[in-house]
Amino acid sequence: MTSLRTAPAAEDLATALRLPEGAGPFPAVLIRTPYHRARHLAEARGWARRGFAAVVQDVRGRFASPGEWRPYENEAADGAVTARWIRRQPWSDGRFVAVGASYAAHCALTLALDTDRDARPDAVIAAVPALGATETAREPSGVERLLSRAGWWAAHGDRRDSDDSALDKALAADPGLLAHLPLTGLPERLGRSLPSWAALWRHDDRGRLTARAAQAGMPLLAVGGHHDHFTEDTLALWHTWGGPSARLLLGPWGHGLVAAPGPGAGPAHRVGLGELYVRWARRALTGDLAPGRHGAAALGGADLWLPAAVEGEPRTQRLRLLRGAVFTADPERPVRSDDLAVPTGGPPDRCLLATAPLPRPLDAVGPVRVRLRATADTPSADWAARLVALTPEGTAERLALGVLRREEPAGREAEFTVELGRIARRLRAGTRLRLEIAGHHFPAHARNPHTGDDPVTADRLLASGREVDPESVTLTLPVLPSRPAPTDPAKEILR
Numbered sequence: 001m002t003s004l005r006t007a008p009a010a011e012d013l014a015t016a017l018r019l020p021e022g023a024g025p026f027p028a029v030l031i032r033t034p035y036h037r038a039r040h041l042a043e044a045r046g047w048a049r050r051g052f053a054a055v056v057q058d059v060r061g062r063f064a065s066p067g068e069w070r071p072y073e074n075e076a077a078d079g080a081v082t083a084r085w086i087r088r089q090p091w092s093d094g095r096f097v098a099v100g101a102s103y104a105a106h107c108a109l110t111l112a113l114d115t116d117r118d119a120r121p122d123a124v125i126a127a128v129p130a131l132g133a134t135e136t137a138r139e140p141s142g143v144e145r146l147l148s149r150a151g152w153w154a155a156h157g158d159r160r161d162s163d164d165s166a167l168d169k170a171l172a173a174d175p176g177l178l179a180h181l182p183l184t185g186l187p188e189r190l191g192r193s194l195p196s197w198a199a200l201w202r203h204d205d206r207g208r209l210t211a212r213a214a215q216a217g218m219p220l221l222a223v224g225g226h227h228d229h230f231t232e233d234t235l236a237l238w239h240t241w242g243g244p245s246a247r248l249l250l251g252p253w254g255h256g257l258v259a260a261p262g263p264g265a266g267p268a269h270r271v272g273l274g275e276l277y278v279r280w281a282r283r284a285l286t287g288d289l290a291p292g293r294h295g296a297a298a299l300g301g302a303d304l305w306l307p308a309a310v311e312g313e314p315r316t317q318r319l320r321l322l323r324g325a326v327f328t329a330d331p332e333r334p335v336r337s338d339d340l341a342v343p344t345g346g347p348p349d350r351c352l353l354a355t356a357p358l359p360r361p362l363d364a365v366g367p368v369r370v371r372l373r374a375t376a377d378t379p380s381a382d383w384a385a386r387l388v389a390l391t392p393e394g395t396a397e398r399l400a401l402g403v404l405r406r407e408e409p410a411g412r413e414a415e416f417t418v419e420l421g422r423i424a425r426r427l428r429a430g431t432r433l434r435l436e437i438a439g440h441h442f443p444a445h446a447r448n449p450h451t452g453d454d455p456v457t458a459d460r461l462l463a464s465g466r467e468v469d470p471e472s473v474t475l476t477l478p479v480l481p482s483r484p485a486p487t488d489p490a491k492e493i494l495r
Helices: 037-049 075-088 102-113 133-139 146-156 166-173 181-192 195-200 208-213 231-240 273-285 489-493
Strands: 005-008 015-016 026-034 055-059 092-101 122-128 220-225 243-253 257-261 290-300 302-307 314-316 320-323 325-331 351-354 362-376 380-390 396-407 414-427 431-439 464-468 474-479
Touching: 005 380, 015 037, 026 037, 026 075, 026 102, 026 273, 037 055, 037 273, 075 092, 075 102, 075 464, 102 122, 102 208, 102 380, 122 273, 122 290, 133 146, 133 290, 146 166, 146 181, 166 181, 166 320, 181 195, 208 231, 220 257, 231 290, 231 414, 273 464, 273 489, 290 362, 290 414, 290 431, 290 489, 302 474, 302 489, 362 380, 362 396, 362 431, 380 414
Parallel strands: 026 055, 026 092, 092 122, 122 220, 220 243, 243 290
Antiparallel strands: 005 015, 015 055, 290 302, 314 474, 320 351, 325 464, 351 431, 362 414, 362 464, 362 474, 380 396, 380 431, 396 414
């Protein structure tokens, strides 16, 4: 029989243990989570049925674990104590895999990269990894990710338990909640004490874990979604990993992976992650993985998988100006991130361009970028570039987004590039591509107040006049020159 019992671990943190049948000893998996160990008991039973001792632990200050909850601060130290405890147990054969998704992936990675050798795991599975506070809070350009961070902090920040619907309930009571200034006042408007909310925006250690990944000494399986906030971080981790092998699985999913399919997801993209994790972990612990970087990435809209290293050739798409070469970026009436409809009346709030209908299907795989010359009449300006597919049936689907913050003398024309991240999508014949260039992407991102003040602490807003040279705008898509040969994701992960 499998067994469940509470085990003493780091500072008596609440820990659930599920053991396989038999006398052992067994390899182990360790999941450290701020989301309650009970949520992972079915996962733990699955690992135990397949011969792994499963250890699931509430991080410090969460649910039944004592101490004070300080996101991203104590996970390396507490994980190291737990790792050493695992290796001392009679049921342990000394080997273990650190496993986690989102914040739990941060716990696994900091254990692998920030601790002494005797505490490091023998392999790591990191899904939709939250690499650190800075990476989760801001785009690489510095633009603040407002909606996702407000939702996470409202649900989990500075509290022992969780309320996943906290922000939704607050928005139902006050739909303008995230528009009130300053943003540092959000805890008061939520009716909760959130001391770590203001501190979140002061973190400036972007890239620390990614840099340390170059010295990693164990195998990695990185799992992500093309529609996840952390896609680029997942890719960076895989590209940088210095261990003996690194595998990548990137599907047409959101942050919930297969439970959150995005546009273009098909039957072939319904991967059984649990079984794949187990098979990879066995091969990782026995040293049976081929060296180097391999993996698979889904091609949305085509119901197939490609080797992860496949990337298209950069190709410039011709665009025609529809309206808004001159527009006003008004933070009181920002372009909404949650609405793909484009207003047709009144003064333009964005520059709008589009391609002709595609004459034939197009497979776009790789990074998307927009180059343009533009002017803002305020010294601080954000430039949000959103690429949307207009299908032959008339529906609009978001393909890619990038937000860049620029500091220029008011009125000076500048030429710059906005990176929109990676795309992996088959676009059908007849599809038109719409490119929107705006000054805001709210509430997904905080509004630039155009005063030069920090958007998190600003208490007043100014409108910003913008002018885009439409002849300068170039949209570069990575296009596969021929129909790709599909691959089996399991074979790529387990090779």
